[in-house]
Amino acid sequence: MERKVRVRFAPSPTGPLHIGGVRTALYNYLFAKKHGGDFLLRIEDTDQTRFVPGAEEYIIEAFDWLGIKFDEGQGIGGDYGPYRQSDRKPMYKEYADKLIETCWAYYAFDSPEELDNVRKEFEKEKKNFQYDCNTRAALKNSLSLSKEETNTLLENNTPYVIRFKFPKDTEIIIHDLIRGEVRMNSNLLDDKVLYKSDGMPTYHLANIVDDHLMKISHVIRGEEWLPSCPLHVMLYKAFGWEDTMPKFAHLPLLLKPEGNGKLSKRDGDRLGFPVFPLEWQDPISKETSSGYRETGYFPEAVINILALLGWNSGTEQEIFTLEELIDIFTIERISKSGAKFDLEKAKWFNHQYFQLMPNDKIAEEYLKILKEKGFNASLEFAEKVVSLVKERCSFVQEIWDQSSFFFLRPETYDQKIIKKRWKEDTPQRLGEIADILNSITDFSVETTDQAVHSFIEKNELNMGQIMNCLRLSIVGEGKGPNLFEIICLIGKEETLERINTAIETIGKNE
RNA sequence: GCCCCGUUCGUCUAGAGGCCUAGGACGCUAGAUUUUCAUUCUAGAAACCAGGGGUUCGAAUCCCCUACGGGGUACCA
Numbered sequence: 001m002e003r004k005v006r007v008r009f010a011p012s013p014t015g016p017l018h019i020g021g022v023r024t025a026l027y028n029y030l031f032a033k034k035h036g037g038d039f040l041l042r043i044e045d046t047d048q049t050r051f052v053p054g055a056e057e058y059i060i061e062a063f064d065w066l067g068i069k070f071d072e073g074q075g076i077g078g079d080y081g082p083y084r085q086s087d088r089k090p091m092y093k094e095y096a097d098k099l100i101e102t103c104w105a106y107y108a109f110d111s112p113e114e115l116d117n118v119r120k121e122f123e124k125e126k127k128n129f130q131y132d133c134n135t136r137a138a139l140k141n142s143l144s145l146s147k148e149e150t151n152t153l154l155e156n157n158t159p160y161v162i163r164f165k166f167p168k169d170t171e172i173i174i175h176d177l178i179r180g181e182v183r184m185n186s187n188l189l190d191d192k193v194l195y196k197s198d199g200m201p202t203y204h205l206a207n208i209v210d211d212h213l214m215k216i217s218h219v220i221r222g223e224e225w226l227p228s229c230p231l232h233v234m235l236y237k238a239f240g241w242e243d244t245m246p247k248f249a250h251l252p253l254l255l256k257p258e259g260n261g262k263l264s265k266r267d268g269d270r271l272g273f274p275v276f277p278l279e280w281q282d283p284i285s286k287e288t289s290s291g292y293r294e295t296g297y298f299p300e301a302v303i304n305i306l307a308l309l310g311w312n313s314g315t316e317q318e319i320f321t322l323e324e325l326i327d328i329f330t331i332e333r334i335s336k337s338g339a340k341f342d343l344e345k346a347k348w349f350n351h352q353y354f355q356l357m358p359n360d361k362i363a364e365e366y367l368k369i370l371k372e373k374g375f376n377a378s379l380e381f382a383e384k385v386v387s388l389v390k391e392r393c394s395f396v397q398e399i400w401d402q403s404s405f406f407f408l409r410p411e412t413y414d415q416k417i418i419k420k421r422w423k424e425d426t427p428q429r430l431g432e433i434a435d436i437l438n439s440i441t442d443f444s445v446e447t448t449d450q451a452v453h454s455f456i457e458k459n460e461l462n463m464g465q466i467m468n469c470l471r472l473s474i475v476g477e478g479k480g481p482n483l484f485e486i487i488c489l490i491g492k493e494e495t496l497e498r499i500n501t502a503i504e505t506i507g508k509n510e
Numbered sequence: 511g512c513c514c515c516g517u518u519c520g521u522c523u524a525g526a527g528g529c530c531u532a533g534g535a536c537g538c539u540a541g542a543u544u545u546u547c548a549u550u551c552u553a554g555a556a557a558c559c560a561g562g563g564g565u566u567c568g569a570a571u572c573c574c575c576u577a578c579g580g581g582g583u584a585c586c587a
Binding site for chain 1: 511512513514516521523534535536545547548549550580582583584586587
């Protein structure tokens with residue numbers, strides 16, 4: 001009796017994939033895998049005017065990066081293809097005709113201009129126009145016209161659309177897996193266009209026909225579809241497909257971090273976080289939008305972030321692998337209200353994954369950044385640097401900020417530290433330390449550490465006084481990892497030169 | 511305007527009538543660790559559960575109203 005779980009992600013290739021769309025896909029994927037079902041990708045490109053070249057490829061690449069695999073669909077294959085609606089174009093007419101035959105739909109010949117005028121007329125009277133059971137009798141369609149008139153128009157190739165004929169006084173009940181029962185009265189619903197004058201179906205028709213033909217068991221989609229769900233339910237009824245109608249689940253929307261409204265591309269750019277999985281360049285305006293991948297987020301982190309934005313496991317665990325998510329995911333635990341994206345928490349998630357990443361992997365990426373900056377280093381050296389500064393970073397890109405002193409001598413010295421720590425006898429003390437370091441043949445963290453410490457003890461000096469100034473001369477600032485780790489990595493020669501430069505520079509030109 | 515959905519710390523959320531003087535996480539503050547900064551650890555502040563009415567011995571949890579937020583209202587998806 002129970003049908004095999006088959007769910008789909010059905011984006012429209014009108015641009016890069018929005019992060020909210022990624023979350024929708026993720027929930028579909030988790031649900032499918034949890035139940036041993038299929039997850040398919042269907043491209044909904046019925047609006048030819050909004051087609052954006054490259055968008056389809058972008059979508060496929062994005063999921064590839066995220067590690068979310070489709071079982072079938074566009075670019076993958078499968079038994080229910082084609083999976084691009086424009087390639088399925090010829091079949092939709094047949095279904096639209098079927099609805100005309102059974103009187104669930106009708107031809108409408110009103111031109112867009114005519115409808116515009118009607119709308120304006122209504123507005124004048126402060127009323128709202130809707131093409132529905134109350135107004136259709138007064139408009140130009142196969143319901144108001146005689147059979148002969150309709151046929152003549154059809155024979156003359158008059159442009160027409162096919163509209164759904166909503167029955168009067170019918171209560172439509174939707175059983176939403178997240179929201180429970182949602183009721184709507186058919187009198188308030190308008191006769192949506194199912195088939196456009198350009199020979200393409202609208203979303204509503206194509207969606208229902210394809211979901212049926214592709215044996216979709218559950219429709220998990222954004223909340224923006226809830227208002228048109230009654231139409232979809234009625235379409236299943238009209239086609240006589242009620243017994244295999246998928247179950248619906250309408251997801252809450254992703255909201256912008258501050259203020260109100262849906263998360264949009266603009267917000268990301270303004271607030272400094274990506275709204276798209278991958279970087280995207282608009283083919284026409286050439287404007288680029290940042291992506292999670294390019295910003296340094298790990299796919300695992302993005303999945304983790306998205307999974308917890310509108311869903312929770314009911315436990316206190318927050319870091320999940322994809323496998324764990326599949327295991328624990330349930331639609332029942334999806335929340336009903338919209339979720340605001342939180343940049344700080346997103347960074348924290350990435351930080352967690354960053355710490356788990358092996359040093360050599362990070363070092364490889366780090367070497368690329370170094371190369372861009374004009375530095376060549378061995379993988380071994382890069383790996384050591386990474387191991388020293390990794391825990392204070394959330395992204396590979398941050399490694400440089402924490403480690404530039406390994407490659408660049410300080411050009412300036414932090415004035416605050418100078419003021420606080422640089423005393424009259426500091427140059428002399430540093431000179432003595434330089435001599436001691438110079439005398440060490442086995443230049444290691446242990447030997448240098450011990451040498452400097454015993455020097456401080458022997459002269460009864462203050463630890464902070466010496467160490468901070470020594471750090472200042474090496475790094476130029478009062479921060480960074482263990483000083484002896486640093487001097488050993490840059491080597492004796494470099495260390496001594498930096499100390500000498502500091503002695504000569506600091507306090508001289510003020 | 512009309513229709514639909516929603517409303518617990520700043521944010522993501524736990525909570526399915528008594529376990530709630532509302533728990534966790536991010537962020538924030540303080541302390542500890544450190545030669546320093548960061549990390550880490552510990553502690554703390556932070557929601558009269560949108561407001562108002564009911565129902566009940568008892569409500570964040572059930573019902574109603576209001577407010578606010580969101581979505582929809584295209585030959586877009």
